[in-house]
Amino acid sequence: MSSQGPSVPLERRFSPTFRPSEDGDADRETVQPDLFGKSRFGWEVIEEKRRCVIIADAGAGKTHEMLGRARYSEQRGRHAFFIRIENISEAFEAAFDIGDAESFEAWLGSNDDAWFFLDSVDEALLKDSLTFERAMQEFAARIADARERAYIIISSRSYAWRALTDRQLLEQLLPYEPPKAEELDEEDLEEAGQAAASDPSKPADSVEVVLLDDLDDDDIRMFAAHLGAANIEEMMNEIKRTGLSTLSGRPFDLLGILAKWRSDRELGGRLGYLSHSITTQLDDIDQTTGSIDQNKLREATRCIAVSVILTGEAEIRVPGSDSTNRGFNPLEALPDWPKEDILALLGCTLFTDPVYGLVRFRHRDIRELLAAEWFAQHLAKPERRTEIEAMLIREQYGERILAPRFRPILPWLVLLDDGIRREATAIRPEIAVEGGDVASLPVEERRSLVHSIVEQIARGEDDRGARDNEAIARIAHADLTADVATLIEQHSENDDALFFLGRLVWQGQMTDCLPLLLDIACNRSRGRYARIAAARAVFTSGSDEQRDRLWDSLLEVPDGDQ
Known part of the structure; x- marks a missing residue:
């Protein structure tokens, strides 16, 4: 399955992971690949697993891959469904992006297997900490009479996955009990025997957690060639020279790199090429309509992004859509904008294609960067600085803390505002590496951050935000x-x-x-x-x-x- 449309024939690979320990700190463990004596594998193996969780970094393409495999399964004549986890408990019948409530009921009434692609744990947690649990309870109830015929694949970012608690939740709500030997025909018995022989220690009802691997150098070259990039080897050397190798392994970030390479024939840091990507995509709107100023478009996307952060609504309602009353209404953020201009903005590639009258930012990093730009813009106004700072950094039980709702934007904001950087990193130095582009900071500041982060880890006072492999790669x-x-x-x-x-x-x-x-x-x-x-x-x-x-x-x- 291609990682970026059918014209890029990339076969994504996955790595097995270590099973978490059973102690009380297991939820805090970072998911680690387990390749000792084991091999990476592709989608054909994933789809043979009854219960599987795919862990992937932002921009790795997990949603694209899940959608692609759901479509592919459907085209093969399977019962296949792609469902947004955050919508399951509130409106199950409307939660399907692939498949629908009618075909789901048809599957329930059949004797066939079905493949469910549930995306994603981290988006569900944007609403509140119990959304994932409630969604799994609802989903388990919906498929209760047919769960032995369900292949369930769930996606998550690593920081959102609780290694022990979430695994136990799935094993409790969605157990798989293999059919008894007397219920199997000869061919099924042979397959069951082969599976048991390959791993006799693995419990039949275990939830398997895997990592979506980054693109390797050959994948990147193929990706670049199919998108018409010139001087690919020169670009590969530039990627390594600028320290962007980890980012170039993710399709979304690679698209940004390729866009900047075509434009400038050089690469800056992560902040530079994400900002360039936003500008390029907004330029396309301006060229299409000929009526909306680039600065006005940028300001509007910032307003929508910060509204999504403030409301916790990842979905944005398309004006004029009568199919839903869910999601954030952009007219509230842009009251003076004509409806046709908002439609043009939401139709650009910064946003997903509309599903049931709803779109969302295609990539969370862009959403968070735009929201950070909005905050930086308002922090620069002396009359608003105190008010904005109080939103981001609060007093609780005599201690200053980072407001949880705004934590995702702070890694970008610390790059854009010196005062916030000093205050936020004094409280939680790891905030600078949880996202953003810490490599763009001067070396003296990065040295200070590394010492502060390690000191907190050594004292057991960190909140593990810096321990993720992606965070480590940034610094x-x-x-x-x-x-x-x-x-x-x-x-x-x-x-x-x-x-x-x-x-x-x-x-x-x-x-x-x-x-x-x-x-x-x-x-x-x-x-x-x-x-x-x-x-x-x-x-x-x-x-x-x-x-x-x-x-x-x-x-x-x-x-x-x-």
Whole structure:
């Protein structure tokens, strides 16, 4: 299945993950790939799993992939449904993007299997923390009499997935009980036997969690070629030089990179090319209508974006649509705009195609950047600064906290307003790496941030916002190598800090730190996750001699086991 329309023949791959531990901190664990003796796989394997959760970063293309596979399954004659999780509990019959309530009822009355693509946990949580749980309860009730015939695939961003609690919720609400041997024909028995032999330890009703892999270099070259990019090898070198390799592995971000490459033949940071992407897409509206000023369009998108953040309504109602009263009404944010101009704006590629009279921002990062631009614009007005600051940073029980509703926009806002950056990072330094483009900050500020983040992790005072692989990649640059080496030495006995620092070394290719991590990876008395992070850094960036030493250590049988 193509990752960006049928003309780009990319086959997306997935990685298995470690099953979470059963202790009380399991929900705080970052989902990690488990490739020890295991292989990556494609959609054909995903669709054989009865209960599967796909974890993906923003812009990785999970919604596009889920929609594409749902359509493909439908075209093959299967019962297939794509459903927005956030709409299930409020209006199940209207929650279908592919399939509908009538075809769902037809499936219930049949004896056939069906494939459900449920997107996504993180969008559901924008409304409130219980939306996902309520949606799964409603969905489980709807398919209760046919759940053994359902293949259920759920998507989520990593930060929204609670590794133990959400898995247990799905296992409780959507258990799968395989048919008894006497109910199977000869062919089914043979397939069941092969599955059991391949993994006899795996419980039949387990929920499998997988990671959607980034595009590799060959995928990026193919993607670029199909979109008509010139000087692709030069672009690939520029991607690596500017530290955009992690971002270029995601289709949405790659589109932004390609647009900027075609325009400027050079690449800036993440902030630069996302801003360029917004401008380009708004320019298309201006050229089409010839009547709306670019600055006016930008201001309007900012107003809509901040309204979505303030209301918690991800869906935006298309003016004139009589099919729904759901979603945010953009006329409230743009009362002086003619309806036809709002329709032109909502019809641009910043927004999804309308479904049941509703659109949404195509990518959350763009929505959050635009909202941050709105806040930065109003913070610049002296008469409004105190009011806006009070919305973003609040007093609670004698402590200053970051307002949860606005946390997603703060990684961008700290780049646009110096005062907010000082205040927000003093409270939660990890906010700078949870999104945005921290690499655009001066090296001295990034050094200070890394030290502050690691100190909080070591004291157990962080809220894990910086521990996500995507967050680490944003700040993992070689110019921080000396600071990271110092921090490894300072926190050599703290496994939580080392788990973070090991991944920082791996993502930033900080080879001068590898001797320190090699000792940790070889030390059997260290914690599991600290050793995993240290070993991965050595295996991905180390010399042949360092890798050989680590292999010898891992293969060595402890004295007590001989």
